[in-house]
Amino acid sequence: MPEMKGFSEISKEDKERLSLTGINTESMEGRAGSFLLVNDHILHAGSNTDNVEILMIETALQKYDWLKNYMWNNVPADKDQYTKYVAEHPQRGYVIIAHKGAKTTFPLQSCMFLQGDSIQTVHNIVIAEEGSEVHLIAGCASSLKTKEGAHYGINEIYVGKNAKVTSTMIHTWGEGIEVFPRTTTTVEEGGTFLSNYVCMRPTKMVQMYPTAYLKGEGAVARFSSVIVANTGSYIDAGSRAVLQAPNTSAELTTRAITNGGTIISRGAIIAEVPKTKGHIECRGLILKDGIMHAIPEIDGRVVDVELSHEAAVGKIARDEIEYLMARGLSEDEATATIIRGFLDIKIEGLPDSLQKQIENAIDSADHGF
Amino acid sequence: MLEIDNLHVEVGELEILHGISLIIPDGQTHVLLGPNGSGKTTLLRTIMGFGSSKVTAGKIIFNGVDVTKKPIDERARLGMGIMFQRPPTVSGLKLGKFIYAAKNIDEERIPELAEKMHMTEFLNRDVNAGFSGGEIKRSEILQLLVQNPSFVMLDEPESGVDVENMALLGKAAASLLEKDVHMKIRSKSGLIITHTGYILDYLEADVGYVLIDGYLRCTGNPREILKSVKESGYKECMACRK
Numbered sequence: 001m002p003e004m005k006g007f008s009e010i011s012k013e014d015k016e017r018l019s020l021t022g023i024n025t026e027s028m029e030g031r032a033g034s035f036l037l038v039n040d041h042i043l044h045a046g047s048n049t050d051n052v053e054i055l056m057i058e059t060a061l062q063k064y065d066w067l068k069n070y071m072w073n074n075v076p077a078d079k080d081q082y083t084k085y086v087a088e089h090p091q092r093g094y095v096i097i098a099h100k101g102a103k104t105t106f107p108l109q110s111c112m113f114l115q116g117d118s119i120q121t122v123h124n125i126v127i128a129e130e131g132s133e134v135h136l137i138a139g140c141a142s143s144l145k146t147k148e149g150a151h152y153g154i155n156e157i158y159v160g161k162n163a164k165v166t167s168t169m170i171h172t173w174g175e176g177i178e179v180f181p182r183t184t185t186t187v188e189e190g191g192t193f194l195s196n197y198v199c200m201r202p203t204k205m206v207q208m209y210p211t212a213y214l215k216g217e218g219a220v221a222r223f224s225s226v227i228v229a230n231t232g233s234y235i236d237a238g239s240r241a242v243l244q245a246p247n248t249s250a251e252l253t254t255r256a257i258t259n260g261g262t263i264i265s266r267g268a269i270i271a272e273v274p275k276t277k278g279h280i281e282c283r284g285l286i287l288k289d290g291i292m293h294a295i296p297e298i299d300g301r302v303v304d305v306e307l308s309h310e311a312a313v314g315k316i317a318r319d320e321i322e323y324l325m326a327r328g329l330s331e332d333e334a335t336a337t338i339i340r341g342f343l344d345i346k347i348e349g350l351p352d353s354l355q356k357q358i359e360n361a362i363d364s365a366d367h368g369f
Numbered sequence: 370m371l372e373i374d375n376l377h378v379e380v381g382e383l384e385i386l387h388g389i390s391l392i393i394p395d396g397q398t399h400v401l402l403g404p405n406g407s408g409k410t411t412l413l414r415t416i417m418g419f420g421s422s423k424v425t426a427g428k429i430i431f432n433g434v435d436v437t438k439k440p441i442d443e444r445a446r447l448g449m450g451i452m453f454q455r456p457p458t459v460s461g462l463k464l465g466k467f468i469y470a471a472k473n474i475d476e477e478r479i480p481e482l483a484e485k486m487h488m489t490e491f492l493n494r495d496v497n498a499g500f501s502g503g504e505i506k507r508s509e510i511l512q513l514l515v516q517n518p519s520f521v522m523l524d525e526p527e528s529g530v531d532v533e534n535m536a537l538l539g540k541a542a543a544s545l546l547e548k549d550v551h552m553k554i555r556s557k558s559g560l561i562i563t564h565t566g567y568i569l570d571y572l573e574a575d576v577g578y579v580l581i582d583g584y585l586r587c588t589g590n591p592r593e594i595l596k597s598v599k600e601s602g603y604k605e606c607m608a609c610r611k
Contacts, residue, residue: 327512333470
């Protein structure tokens with residue numbers, strides 16, 4: 001098993017913050033591979049799984065000539081000011097290649113850590129070849145000492161024929177950090193893409209709208225988001241699926257709580273061909289005056305598509321709190337229990353270890369409601 | 370156990386209960402009858418302390434403690450327990466987790482009680498989500514068995530329940546109320562709302578009341594009251610000013 005490098009340079013407190021994002025900083029146990037980026041320095045990249053490679057992007061480009069065709073292909077370099085900024089700077093990030101038929105039992109962890117006040121740029125590419133299966137956990141965090149900074153991240157994910165990629169991103173940024181991930185995924189015939197996003201900690205701004213293009217027959221995409229926005233946080237997080245082949249389907253699920261912050265929860269499913277299905281579900285709670293703005297969009301363009309959406313914004317039901325209190329729970333315990341339950345999304349097809357990681361992130365953040 | 374004195378209760382600024390007084394001694398089970406909308410559920414909810422019931426006058430004394438202004442959880446910790454007629458669904462909260470959080474008995478006994486109430490496979494489901502009428506009742510009784518209150522309130526335990534479930538619920542309710550313990554040393558008490566009286570096939574009640582339009586109209590032997598109501602409805606009770 002390769003040794004973990006790089007984490008020794010991170011303080012104990014910051015390691016604790018990283019562990020909140022699901023990153024194992026002590027050993028590679030329970031991880032199929034690992035990647036650590038601190039500011040603009042790659043401190044560790046390595047896989048301990050056969051047929052799955054984690055490479056630094058520059059190394060990967062030297063090793064595989066064909067990789068250039070995947071670069072800036074899903075996400076155009078001139079898409080917006082953030083992609084342009086990343087394109088103008090040296091490319092740093094990882095390339096994960098799951099070769100044909102490779103399957104990882106444990107997740108591959110990648111960690112983007114921001115120390116000091118700066119703009120961190122990342123460009124990651126994930127290629128899951130035919131029949132492969134990989135689980136990624138991306139922990140993004142900033143040091144407690146970092147007051148201001150930004151993270152621009154490009155993610156291009158290619159899910160091959162009958163391949164499966166699950167990507168779980170847990171954000172633990174700081175109150176002065178602005179984050180602009182730009183993620184696009186393409187899914188080929190029979191492929192599955194599960195994307196999970198958890199953001200429960202104060203962050204100045206998150207703005208993202210990851211998109212999956214379901215290009216091959218029978219491809220599936222599911223996006224699940226759990227978002228809590230405290231006062232001072234502005235989180236504009238959406239997810240979009242474009243159904244471009246028959247028998248493709250998409251589900252977008254969001255649970256969002258504003259505790260004084262702003263949440264713009266976008267969701268869009270565009271059905272371009274017949275025999276496609278999609279559903280958007282967004283449920284929001286307002287615990288303290290803030291903004292919870294749900295914008296679900298369904299866009300069907302041909303006969304024989306089934307698209308639906310439901311969105312609800314409200315408060316914690318008093319009768320549920322009283323029900324729990326009648327069994328002896330205090331009002332605070334009852335409230336926390338209901339919130340915890342509200343945020344609990346069961347994600348079909350997610351490995352237990354990742355489901356547990358999401359639950360841990362929720363448990364660690366529900367104090368103080 | 371429980372003493373209610375001249376209780377006046379408003380729900381949404383409308384007075385529903387007009388001066389209710391009753392005493393339930395240790396070890397006794399009392400039964401509350403009355404037509405729909407007479408205030409029976411409001412009385413139970415007021416005893417438990419739910420926010421929608423506002424006490425404007427009178428007192429509720431529980432084991433010598435004035436609980437009239439105490440919050441629900443404190444009453445629960447003092448030993449009150451209630452079976453809800455229509456409990457809310459709590460999404461994301463597993464019944465098993467809820468039960469363990471509310472337990473006042475040895476943890477080892479929980480699986481056996483869940484099995485007894487045929488609820489083992491429901492422990493991994495969200496509380497009340499998609500439960501049928503009978504399943505809700507079994508879940509409620511299981512919660513009470515685990516909470517182990519000294520004063521048990523049951524709101525229409527037989528409504529929406531088939532014959533087989535009725536026997537199961539009736540026996541479990543009897544055990545909640547320690548009906549297997551000799552009355553001289555029995556300490557648990559209860560107040561049960563019933564329309565049909567089926568629950569009385571499984572447990573003996575000591576006193577019955579008829580509640581009409583927010584007034585207790587009649588107090589007496591529960592079986593006699595039930596018989597009279599079954600024969601001539603609540604008309605006589607309405608006329609009765611006793």
